[in-house]
Amino acid sequence: MAGCEPNFVGAGDKDAGQGRVLGWVFGGAALGAVVAYLNAAAIGGLLSGGTVGLLGLGIVFFGAVAGAELGFAIGWAVNWFDRLFTQNPATITLTGCVLCAGKNTGFPPFNDNDWTFNLGGPSMALLAPLDAGLTLDEIRNRDAPGNGPAFPVVDANSGQQALHCEIGSHIGDYAAVGGAVGAVAGAIAGAVIGAIICAAIGLATFGIGALICALIVAIAIAVATAVGYFAGDAVGALTGYIADQLDDFDDRGEAIHRSCLMNFTGRWITDSSHQHNEIHDIASAQLVECNDCINALGESSEGLIAAVGIGRHPTGIDP
Amino acid sequence: MEASRKDKGRRPKSKLCRIWHVIKNPKTPCGDPCVVIPGHILHKPDPCIYDQFLLMAMNQPVTWDNPDVSIFLGGVEQYTYNLTVGTTYDVAITVHNSSRLKPANGTVVDVRWIEFGAGGQTRHHIATLAANVPVWPGTAVVNTPWRTPDVPGHYCIEVELSHPDDGNPANNRGWNNTQVYAAHSQVTRPIRIFNQYLKGCPPVDEGHGPTLRPHRVFLGWAVLGALAGFFLKDFGPARLPPLLRVATTVAIGYLIFALLGLLAESVFAWIKRSRNRAATDAKHARDDERRQRTPCNLVEIDVDSYVFQDTVGKGFDPATVFRGKPAVWPARVEPSRFLFAAGEAHRDVDFIVDAPDVRGDPGLFNVNVRQGGMPSGGVTITVTREGP
Numbered sequence: 133m134a135g136c137e138p139n140f141v142g143a144g145d146k147d148a149g150q151g152r153v154l155g156w157v158f159g160g161a162a163l164g165a166v167v168a169y170l171n172a173a174a175i176g177g178l179l180s181g182g183t184v185g186l187l188g189l190g191i192v193f194f195g196a197v198a199g200a201e202l203g204f205a206i207g208w209a210v211n212w213f214d215r216l217f218t219q220n221p222a223t224i225t226l227t228g229c230v231l232c233a234g235k236n237t238g239f240p241p242f243n244d245n246d247w248t249f250n251l252g253g254p255s256m257a258l259l260a261p262l263d264a265g266l267t268l269d270e271i272r273n274r275d276a277p278g279n280g281p282a283f284p285v286v287d288a289n290s291g292q293q294a295l296h297c298e299i300g301s302h303i304g305d306y307a308a309v310g311g312a313v314g315a316v317a318g319a320i321a322g323a324v325i326g327a328i329i330c331a332a333i334g335l336a337t338f339g340i341g342a343l344i345c346a347l348i349v350a351i352a353i354a355v356a357t358a359v360g361y362f363a364g365d366a367v368g369a370l371t372g373y374i375a376d377q378l379d380d381f382d383d384r385g386e387a388i389h390r391s392c393l394m395n396f397t398g399r400w401i402t403d404s405s406h407q408h409n410e411i412h413d414i415a416s417a418q419l420v421e422c423n424d425c426i427n428a429l430g431e432s433s434e435g436l437i438a439a440v441g442i443g444r445h446p447t448g449i450d451p
Numbered sequence: 452m453e454a455s456r457k458d459k460g461r462r463p464k465s466k467l468c469r470i471w472h473v474i475k476n477p478k479t480p481c482g483d484p485c486v487v488i489p490g491h492i493l494h495k496p497d498p499c500i501y502d503q504f505l506l507m508a509m510n511q512p513v514t515w516d517n518p519d520v521s522i523f524l525g526g527v528e529q530y531t532y533n534l535t536v537g538t539t540y541d542v543a544i545t546v547h548n549s550s551r552l553k554p555a556n557g558t559v560v561d562v563r564w565i566e567f568g569a570g571g572q573t574r575h576h577i578a579t580l581a582a583n584v585p586v587w588p589g590t591a592v593v594n595t596p597w598r599t600p601d602v603p604g605h606y607c608i609e610v611e612l613s614h615p616d617d618g619n620p621a622n623n624r625g626w627n628n629t630q631v632y633a634a635h636s637q638v639t640r641p642i643r644i645f646n647q648y649l650k651g652c653p654p655v656d657e658g659h660g661p662t663l664r665p666h667r668v669f670l671g672w673a674v675l676g677a678l679a680g681f682f683l684k685d686f687g688p689a690r691l692p693p694l695l696r697v698a699t700t701v702a703i704g705y706l707i708f709a710l711l712g713l714l715a716e717s718v719f720a721w722i723k724r725s726r727n728r729a730a731t732d733a734k735h736a737r738d739d740e741r742r743q744r745t746p747c748n749l750v751e752i753d754v755d756s757y758v759f760q761d762t763v764g765k766g767f768d769p770a771t772v773f774r775g776k777p778a779v780w781p782a783r784v785e786p787s788r789f790l791f792a793a794g795e796a797h798r799d800v801d802f803i804v805d806a807p808d809v810r811g812d813p814g815l816f817n818v819n820v821r822q823g824g825m826p827s828g829g830v831t832i833t834v835t836r837e838g839p
Binding site for chain 1: 767824826
C-alpha cells in the first residue's frame with residue numbers, strides 16, 4: 133500500500149532527511165575505523181609505527197562497516213524523533229477535500245506505516261483557531277520556530293493546493309528505537325561472540341595470531357550489529373503494530389478515499405526531513421461526506437461542512 | 452497515475468516477490484483506492500452549537516439571533532439588548548452532537564455575557580453547566596437562571612462548549628446578540644466595535660533555525676562515543692579491575708563525544724542557517740508582504756438580512772438554508788471599513804437604515820464584523836415599523 137506524495141510549488145527538498153542520516157553513517161564509519169585501527173595498532177605495536185598490514189586493514193574495514201551500521205541506527209533514531217518542529221499555535225483544525233489518501237505500509241525504516249493524506253481543494257479552510265493573520269497561506273508557508281524553511285506543496289495528482297496530513301503509526305517510532313537498541317546490543321554481543329569463536333579456534337589450532345583474532349571479532353561485530361539492528365527493528369515494528377491494533381480494539385475504523393470532505397484536527401508542524409508543513413499527528417478526523425469535492429465548486433462543499441459543523445447534519449456518509 | 456496504471460494487474464505470486472514489491476513500490480501521487488482510518492481517530496463525539504464564527508470562516512451567512520440560545524422572562528423570549536437591570540432571566544441553551552456514533556456525555560457548557568457590540572473581549576461568567584448529548588439527531592437543552600447586573604447596560608450572551616474527546620473543537624462557540632427598536636424613516640444607531648488585538652497583532656513565531664538540539668548530542672553523539680569507549684576498554688587504566696576499566700573508558704568516550712557533538716552540531720546548525728539565509732530572507736520578505744495585505748487592525752463590516760431557517764437532517768438543504776439575502780431596506784454601516792489606531796480599545800460605528808414610512812413587517816439586519824480578515828462578531832437588529 134502506498135502513501136501520498138505532495139509536490140513542491142517551487143523550492144523544497146523532499147529528501148532533506150536523507151542527507152542528515154548520511155552524515156551519521158559516514159561519521160560512524162570514521163569512528164569505527166579509528167577504533168579498529170587503535171585496537172589493531174595496539175596488537176601490532178604502536179612502536180613499530182602503527183603499521184598493521186593487510187590483516188590490520190581488514191580489521192579497520194570491518195570496524196568502519198560496524199561503525200557505519202551503528203551510525204545509521206543511532207542517527208536514524210535521533211533524526212526520527214527530531215524531524216518534526218511544532219508551530220505556534222500547536223493545534224489547528226482544517227477542513228477540505230481529501231485529494232489523496234494512503235498508507236505507507238511496509239517495513240521500517242523504508243516505510244513508517246503512517247496514514248497519509250493530502251487535504252486541499254476549493255473548500256479547504258482553517259476552522260480553528262481564527263486568529264488574525266493565520267490564513268491558509270500561513271499554514272502552508274510558515275517555518276516552525278527553531279527550524280529551517282518550509283515550502284508550500286500541491287497534490288501531485290490534481291495539482292491543487294494542499295496540506296499534507298498524517299496519522300502516526302506506532303510502528304515507525306518503535307522500530308526506530310528497536311533498531312538503535314538492537315544495533316548497540318548486537319555490537320556488544322558480536323564482540324562476545326567473536327571472542328568465543330577466537331577462543332574455540334585457538335583451542336583447535338593450538339593458538340591463532342592476535343590480529344587474526346581481532347579480525348574475527350571485527351567481522352563478528354559487523355555482522356551482529358546488522359543482525360541486531362534488523363532484529364530490533366522487527367521487534368519494534370511488531371510491537372508498534374500490536375500497539376496500533378490495541379488503540380482500535382473497541383472501535384473499528386472506516387474506509388476513506390479521495391474526494392471525501394473531511395475535518396482534521398491535530399498538531400501543526402514543519403517536517404524538516406521533507407521541508408513542508410503538515411498536520412502530524414491527526415488527533416481527530418471527521419468525515420463530512422464523500423462526493424466529487426475534488427472537481428466540485430467550493431460553495432456546495434462549504435455549505436455541507438457548515439451544516440455538519442452546527443449539528444444540523446451528521447458526520448459520516450449518509451446510509 | 453502512470454505508476455498506478457503500470458502496477459495494475461501485476462500481482463507477484465511468491466511471498467518474497469510480494470515483500471520486495473512492497474519495499475520497492477514507490478509512493479504514488481494518487482495514493483490508494485481507500486484507506487481505513489482508525490476508529491479511535493474517526494469516531495468521536497462532537498458537541499456543537501450554532502457557531503457564527505465557524506460559519507463565517509466557511510463563507511456562510513449568519514444570524515446573531517442564535518437559534519440555540521434563548522432568554523426567557525416568565526416564559527416570554529427576550530432580546531439581549533433591552534434586558535432589565537437586576538432581573539433574573541432564564542437562559543436555555545440547546546447543545547447538538549454531529550456524531551452519529553458517539554454520545555457527547557459530560558459536555559461542559561460555559562455561559563457568559565459580554566458588552567453588547569462586536570468583538571467584545573471582557574467576558575463575565577454566568578454559569579458552567581453539564582450536558583449529556585445523545586448521538587445525532589439528539590440534542591440536550593440546559594438551563595440556567597441569570598440575574599442581570601444592577602448597573603444599566605446592554606448585553607451579548609456567549610456560549611462555549613468543551614469536551615475532553617471533542618471530534619471538532621472549532622464549532623463550540625455561539626453568540627446571541629440581538630437588538631430591536633422601532634423606526635420610521637431614516638434612523639441611526641451606534642454599534643460598538645471592540646478591538647480584538649488591543650495589545651498588538653498576534654506574534655509570528657517562526658524560523659531562525661536549525662538550532663542546537665541537546666538530545667542529538669546526548670542521545671546520539673555521546674552514545675556513539677560511549678560505544679567507542681567500550682571497544683577501547685583495553686586502553687583504560689591497567690590497574691583498575693576489568694569492569695571498572697570498561698566503565699571508565701565508556702564514561703570518557705561519552706563525555707568526549709558529548710563535547711565534540713556540541714561543537715559539531717553548533718557548527719552544522721550555523722552552516723545550515725548561513726546557507727539558508729538568502730533563501731530564508733527572500734521567503735520571509737514574501738511572507739511579510741502577504742501578511743501586510745490584511746493587517747490585524749483592519750475592520751470590515753457588512754450588512755445583510757439573512758434569516759436562518761432551522762431544520763435538521765434531510766430537510767436541511769445547505770444550498771437553500773445558507774442562501775444569502777441582501778438588506779431588505781437601504782441599510783449600511785458607517786464607516787464600513789477602518790483601521791484601529793494603536794491602543795484604541797473600541798470604536799462606535801453608525802448603523803443607518805432607511806425604514807419605509809408605513810406600518811408593516813419588521814426588517815431584520817445582521818451586522819457582521821471581521822477584523823484582520825477573521826470573524827470577530829456581530830449583532831442582529833430588528834427594526835419594527837410603526838408608521839401610519
